[in-house]
Amino acid sequence: GIQVEQSPPDLILQEGANSTLRCNFSDSVNNLQWFHQNPWGQLINLFYIPSGTKQNGRLSATTVATERYSLLYISSSQTTDSGVYFCAVEGVRKTSYDKVIFGPGTSLSVIP
Amino acid sequence: AAGVIQSPRHLIKEKRETATLKCYPIPRHDTVYWYQQGPGQDPQFLISFYEKMQSDKGSIPDRFSAQQFSDYHSELNMSSLELGDSALYFCASSSRGRLPDNEQFFGPGTRLTVL
Numbered sequence: 001g002i003q004v005e006q007s008p009p010d011l012i013l014q015e016g017a018n019s020t021l022r023c024n025f026s027d028s029v030n031n032l033q034w035f036h037q038n039p040w041g042q043l044i045n046l047f048y049i050p051s052g053t054k055q056n057g058r059l060s061a062t063t064v065a066t067e068r069y070s071l072l073y074i075s076s077s078q079t080t081d082s083g084v085y086f087c088a089v090e091g092v093r094k095t096s097y098d099k100v101i102f103g104p105g106t107s108l109s110v111i112p
Numbered sequence: 113a114a115g116v117i118q119s120p121r122h123l124i125k126e127k128r129e130t131a132t133l134k135c136y137p138i139p140r141h142d143t144v145y146w147y148q149q150g151p152g153q154d155p156q157f158l159i160s161f162y163e164k165m166q167s168d169k170g171s172i173p174d175r176f177s178a179q180q181f182s183d184y185h186s187e188l189n190m191s192s193l194e195l196g197d198s199a200l201y202f203c204a205s206s207s208r209g210r211l212p213d214n215e216q217f218f219g220p221g222t223r224l225t226v227l
Contacts (some may be wrong), residue, residue, distance in 0.1 A: 013206040031214050033165070041200055041221055048215040086154060090214065100145070100216070102154035
């Protein structure tokens with residue numbers, strides 16, 4: 001089935017710093033989403049981005065589907081950005097077990 | 113805007129008991145998904161329903177079953193609970209049949225603890 005990798009696995013930032021999170025996937029995808037899981041466990045939609053570039057405030061994302069990766073940019077980080085960032089994909093060539101695959105996540109800690 | 117509703121938010125059960133989790137999708141969403149997230153892990157897809165019919169099956173144990181009702185809400189039934197079933201259970205919904213994309217929106221989750 002499709003494999004999803006995320007890097008880095010852990011990241012510590014000083015408040016105000018910028019960062020780039022990466023998601024690599026092993027096969028063609030129909031859908032790709034970025035989520036933020038806050039310390040209370042809530043999964044918050046950040047971007048639905050199977051291809052192209054989108055921006056929302058301090059966050060932006062780019063997916064290059066032909067090269068099988070997506071990037072999430074966080075600028076001017078704030079302590080409320082702390083949590084785990086997940087990339088989730090739905091493969092084109094999917095079996096039942098490949099319906100939606102989450103990456104292992106990047107754990108971000110923003111310190112004041 | 114209305115979001116996905118899950119109940120209960122927390123549930124404590126003993127081993128071998130049964131549990132029922134409920135999910136109410138966003139209005140006019142036709143597809144419901146269930147995920148299980150163990151401690152320190154990423155969410156794992158369990159099962160999905162489209163227009164009240166099972167559409168995809170993931171790593172759902174045989175002890176679990178689910179269905180989607182005529183009002184589109186869904187229930188996940190879990191029997192013979194084991195300690196390893198302790199996890200955060202998410203429901204998500206999307207509007208697969210009505211929109212060109214299939215963005216999933218997640219509920220707040222049900223935290224199940226099996227003692």
